[in-house]
Amino acid sequence: MVEDYRAAARRFSRRSLFATTGLLGLAAAGAAVSAGVNAAVGADEVHDTAHDTRQTVLGINPVIRTERVYSAARRRDVDLVTILPPGVPTENLPVSLLLHGLHGTARTAAVGNIADILAAGVANRLFPSFGFVALDGGDNYWHDHGTGDDPMSMLLNEVPGWLAQRRLGGPDGMPFACTGTSMGGFGALVYSRLRFEQGRPLNAVATMSPGLLTSWTEMAKRNAFIDADQWAALDPLRNLGKAGPAPVGLWCGDRDRFIDGCRRYIATAHPEIGLVTPGAHTEEYWSTVTPDVVRFLSRHVG
Template sequence: MDRRRALLLGGAAAGAAVAGLGVWRAFADTPDDDGFELIPAVPLGDERVEQRDSATRGRQVDFYTAVPEGHGDGRGLPVCLVLHGASATAADFPRFGFGRFLTDAVRRGVPPFVLAGATGGRLRWEPSGADDPGRMAAEELPAWCGQRGFDVGRIALWGWSMGGYGVLRLAERFPGAHRAVAAFSPAVARGDAVFAGAAGLAGTPVSLWCGRQDGFYDAVRELEGRIPGAKAAYAEGGHTRRYWNTITPAAFDFLGRTLSPA
């Protein structure tokens, strides 16, 4: 059963209260035990949460990386940048099982890649004054990954909820910079910046996933038709980690194959 905590912000006044980003609806992740039994029972590779000083955010942030088991420190591997939802931070990624999903994907034959993410606050990955988490993801995250020896010439994007909105906006703001975009249950609304910039995603492989019981389902279906060449998959499920865990293997298949040299 879906266990969803929803916060509905409606009207112009509410939109102004959310950092001037307009009217939007944000759904929090479900309780910590929801879907955790779906995490693959495989070994972790090199998984770390470090602290980095972000000039574009004006603060210290958590910096997460995960390498599939059997691939050492990940040197030379391409990168998937991970943008979190509103109720999570990069420090939560280990308990979400991302490193184990990554090892599982590689064991199933997906070309290896690394995951990397940083805490972007609750700004929808949009700028607010001097705080620009989207720019952090576009500029600083690749630089930090480069320092680790990852192949930053091959970068893809993955995010859920607010982070699903974020990866789509990032690909629109920096066209041609990313090999692919995977968005789970993106927190989009008709008329927002993602809809306005959807045509700019032409030429970038985009895959969308959303549960049919998700409050964003109708908007995601409409967005699919606005993004040239986008592919989408819909199934029973809500705005929950349980649903997202069921579709993570398919997303990692898509990301790994688009990041491979071939």
Template sequence: MLLAVPTAAAGAVAGAWWVRGTGGQSAPGPAAPAGGGPAARQSPSPATAPAVTVVPTGPALVTQTQFHSAARGRTVSMVVVSPAVGPLDGLPVCLVLHGRGDDARRGVALLALDSALAVAVRAGASPFVAVAVDGGEAYWHRRAAGDDPEQMILAEVLPRLAAQGLRTSRLAALGWSMGGYGALLLAERHPDLVAAVAASSPAMWRTYGASAPGAFDSAADFAAHRVLGQPPATGVAYRIDCGRGDPFYAVSRQSADELAAGERAFGAGGHDPTFWRAALPAQLAFVARALAPAPS
């Protein structure tokens, strides 16, 4: 069924959604191999760009699928935003990691991602597919209670995308606030998988005591998943954006220097969707360049 998304103050998805519920999923993908190792995320990596047709007018196509995540112990939604029609074989993927209090669908609406991605590709950016998934409020890493959004990405999301013909052997990650931290963490822990990170206002703290309540289980959990103060991951390109009025401004500047971010922007703005939407076009262009196929 086609479901219209109403306009909201936080932003709205302008296009149509094709919603597949848990009772009507089609081709949800193969069962994930245990452990989520390399075999769980292999897909073809063509040397040249696939033959696709860019959406000529209007927003990109938004598809929502639900599946039961064993890693998270609950049913989650995965939202795929594609600026191309027809077969998606070989198109690369950019994971979109939402902030605290959001989910996959609200995150796509928050950024008006369907419109922004279509505009970027029509303007000449190399096509890629943006994929958002529900990560809860676990700060994108395994928690003591068993919720593990990182394992969900590796062992459940990527095999489903590979089954659709998408290229998942090397991808990008984009996120804001909690999701910005999550994108940086994913690259740090899996540099063989993540080629580029675009982080807006990444939620980072210098000490466990300064962190937001519930962000980490303990001081040991904080230390095991630390991003601030770490060097860049080998082979990963970084872009960091943060407004001068954002509480994470100082740590974002510090992280951009530590990670030798090739692109950064620290202009006016706060910790809000207005700034994140304003930063998005440059971030999408950055991701497109990082994921573009090598010339044949």
């Protein structure tokens, strides 16, 4: 068994569960082998020596369901994607929002194999049970650009009802956390602030490569804000005092396009986790940090 574990572990790239600081200490457990195989990014990274181990995790794939719902806040039908660990009671299951990046959709929000990591980690009792819900948010940094398309209002005012109808997130359907990548990371920080202003603060906010820019010249290129004043009113870097108490985790690659803003956020906001590691604004990089992201969220399930 030990030799099988070592052989399998050697074949996992740095993108597997074992290459992350958050789960490295758990790698000696036999269950962690299954989680690592299931979380491998590329099919060519799972070789024959791990085949038998992979067979034991085929039954713990995430339960993913995509539905169409009408959002009055967005004035259109949107995809609602739930990502749940299998084999656990789902009634009142805690749920984190999962916000996609620019030009993304609900169907592409689960970057870095985060869904597989959640499923394998819960099945192997590395994490408490929780799920994700992703929605189509458009390209305007999760806010109303002045057109009446308001994805932030959808998150705040419509999602709780949709989750409650599906008996997720507790009786009131409120997400316990928000997770976002790139533009979605910007949106997650804004959502957390607004939840605090509503008197219902989140338990945690997890951001991967959040779209934090330090100049209006750069942000204006994205055509996501009416003007510099609207951006300044929402920009997490310019509103640190309004953020509220929710613990924040921020992960960013050292070659990421948003690294300057992320470094500034880490230096001034002092998040619970502020980690810069080698990588760029890519799926490959996100696969190196999603195990830590899930572990961070799991510590704040409640």
